[in-house]
Amino acid sequence: MNLSEYVEKRNGMPLGASDSLRNMLYRSLGAETFAKFWQYWNPIWGYYLGKYIFKPLKQILPSSLSLIITFIACGFIHDLAVMVLKWKFSLLLTQWFLFMALCVIIGEYAKINYSKLSWMVRALIHTLVISACFFIAYQLNKFIFMVFIS
Known part of the structure; x- marks a missing residue:
């Protein structure tokens, strides 16, 4: 599957369509699971992460571990961009x-599904999960910086 086909499958509209951002936000925030959220979120980035990181790893590692490494790689690429801009390690x-x-992974293992909830509640759940993960990471980052770097 090429990039254009992938984007249309995930986004429901062709690559470069005028409403693609709105459609991506609507589909991802309203997804019935947190895993589905990520299938719809940023399909161009997802295509390359899937093709060059997740799929090759999945051939040699369990799916869950491949997913974790892919997410870590994605976060690290984001961190690299921040480090280049700020000239500060993070x-x-x-x-x-x-x-x-x-x-x-926990959501998939526990079979957590919000499909019976309204779109607004699903969007709120996804936003809360993402925010809670950021809060935990931020607190852990502060702790690590305090203990090991200061």
């Missing part, structure tokens, strides 16, 4: 993405 986003990966 792994905050790497930790954040690790916690979100764990939420995906």
Whole structure:
């Protein structure tokens, strides 16, 4: 599957369509599981993460571990961008993405599904999970900085 086909499958509209951002937000925030949220979120980035990180890892590692490593790699790439801009070492986003990966795996394992809830409640749940993961990562990052770096 090429990038255009992937984006249309995930986003429900062709690559570059005028309403693609709105559609991506609507689909991802209204997803029935946290794992589905990530299938709809940023399909272009997801295509490359899937093709070059997740799928090769999945051939040699269990799916869950491949997912965790893919999320960590994604967070680290985000951190690299921040480090280049700020000229300051940080792994905050790497930790954040690790916690979100764990939420995906726990949600799948526990078969957590919000499909019977309204779109607004599903969007709120996803926003809260993402925010809680960031809060935990931020607190852990502060603790690590205090204990090991200061």
